[in-house]
Amino acid sequence: MENEMEVSEELMNYNKESLNKLVEEIIGSKDISIVEIPCVDLYMDQVTTFFNEKLGSLKRNEEDKILTKTMINNYTKGKVLMPAKNKKYTKEHIILLTLIYNMKQTISISDINTIFDPIIDLKAPKSLKILLEDLYNDFLDIKEVQNKEFARDINKDSEFIKAKINEMGKEDGELIELILMVLLLINKANLQKRMAEKLIDSFFKKE
Template sequence: MKNLSDTLIKLSGEISKKAIIGIDELPPYDLFLSQVTDFLNNKLNEEYTSNIIQNYIKGEVISKPEDGKKRGYSKDHLIQLILLNYMRPILTTEEIKNVFNLAFNKINEKSDDLITWEFAYEIFTDLQRETLKNFVETSQETEKRLKKLIDNKNLSEKDGQRLLVFLTVISLIAQATAFKKLAHNLLEEFNNTL
């Protein structure tokens, strides 16, 4: 049976290189809205439009651009949109807004922010890298455990490999589901205490 943990290590390395956009990869200058959509679509392989971004601004999910500036979209806007992109599959727009409000209070008022967007993003990317590193470290142990279960089934090598991939996928889904529920419950619990 092929070594699945090597494949997982390779894939997580690719994710780390491609999916984690370093703070140094963000343009140091302000952008036009069209440049923002181009940047996001290129880096995130998503389909952002001007309308989508403007709706997030109108809904006060992300901050509005600086008044009177043609290039009104800063590095902070890119950070907000990248973080939002990661949260979107897990949280509703209202929940994302609530998460941002925990550290940034009123989204359009910088003076009440608890931290800067750059600091938040640096923490996020560090946590992302750490999570992938921890995943790599535990993937070998998980593979051993799953192989023991499979070896008792007396399957062909090909069928054993298929079953190992199936069990690994459902294990990842179980973890993702648990983390998603944990995020929802934590937000709900915190909102209930306010």
């Protein structure tokens, strides 16, 4: 009974303003810019501290870790990341770790390895086939535009769901709206994940 009361109170607070606030929290999270990456090479402890400080707002739960020593070691063993030089990590390492963090939310480490294969030559860690800084800056520019589109699409989807519920004369409209919104977002995420995997399978994997 107590749980039902808590849910009811949360639902009473659900409206367009609260939805927009959640969207702003998501798209308002700051990315690591090139100028924020230290010019000097970092030891592993410094790398994990840097990431947990810069991307701490992305954690869902307080106890979550953005990056750990185990993660870095696993990326290196899996050849997703080139080995550290004299136990230190360069700007290129930081950029790759940032990209890995973004990608591993959706695709497997194996797929990430496949994508990075044409980018870096692990036999010569300093040999980068494309400029990582340019790639990363392009990604941030595109992401900024995509964030604005995300905010616009969320409002559009919300209005569509509301209209559908009103049209059908459903009771408990707020609850149904929230469930449908979650289902819609998951469906979009699944479609985008499958499309990313199709691109990887079609154009990146070697026969």
